[in-house]
Amino acid sequence: MTLSSKKVLFLESYSAAVYGAQKSMLSLAHGLQHKMNMDVVISTSREGKLSKRCKELDLECHIYPIPSKAMRSRKDLSIIEKFYLPILVFFAWFKNVSLLQSMRESDSICVNDIRSFLYYLPFLYINKKKVIWYVRINDRIKFITGLAARLSYKILLISSDCKGSFTEQELSKYRGKFEVLHTGFEFHTTQNEISKTHSNNDTVFITVGSICRRKNTLAVIEAFNRIELKDKFLYVLGSPTSQEDEKYLEEVEAFVEKACITSQVCFISSTPFVDQYLAFSDYFLFASHKEGLPRVLIEALLNNCYVISSRVDGVTDIIKNDNLGLYTNSRAIEPNFKNEFDELIKKALVHEEKSDSRCFVKESFSYNAFLDGFYSFLK
Known part of the structure; x- marks a missing residue:
């Protein structure tokens, strides 16, 4: 089979986030x-x-509906x-029986999230010789994880963790079946197409990601509030993707209002200019509870931000030394995380020697290597 004749179907149940x-x-x-x-x-x-976003990228997108309650x-x-969940x-x-035809026409089926194994189980079972499971997060789900491993002919891990x-x-x-395949990046020259909200004297911090409890957005803002700098500013890029997350945003x-830092924190709910905001910023703050390989940390390094992160899966694949960033020994759910995170921010502010993180990302997370690596796993 030639390269151009291959057809790949990506299954992703999430719809409200990119x-x-x-x-x-x-x-x-x-x-x-x-x-x-x-x-x-x-x-x-x-x-x-x-x-x-699929339409913007000229990618064909099909909708196979799942009841909202079944996705909670x-x-x-x-x-x-x-x-009633099993009934739904x-x-x-x-x-969604029409999905079966799309699977039959595909040479490979890449499952991007574990919930799809439940939502589209009979169709995946019928086409199990085509299934690639790309594991993006270290999250075991009772009964489904073992079943998904059995149904997949190849299991790609986004990080060794x-x-x-x-x-x-x-x-x-x-x-x-197991292989590790890191995300790869295309490297574009950042152009400042946006107006900055901070002043020239500010030390600029940023965090990027969906606003939710798993991403632990509140912990980032609380840590920012405790930073003892007069001229400081924080960009919060992201938005909630569910009703539960809307309440968390509140x-x-x-x-932010109670701490009287509304003039120092700027919320950006949706923007195509993430790279430009990262290029504005000096430090990237990340306090997530759970990840696979935190893509946003790589994007931050690509824009020469210095990273301060919680201990999450995949972070050791990215932050190779103190000149790229720092990460806590404890995880974000542990009691001593807050103090440790604060101490790392203080350490980062006085850390003078920093690596050319953009050069590091280019060497370690090549986009062409990402594409070639995935292609090598196609049947």
């Missing part, structure tokens, strides 16, 4: 289609930011809702 895993998937899909002449289709659960976290469901998913299978999603028995049983905004 950060992190979704952004990496779109970058990969765009490169496969426009640089390697493959036929690429993106599937998602509803119209939203993801489908809109189980911990947020009532007992009655948990009872069962009927969604019938509603993602092996923590699997039991020792699974790692041994499916050892021939908590974040309430803290």
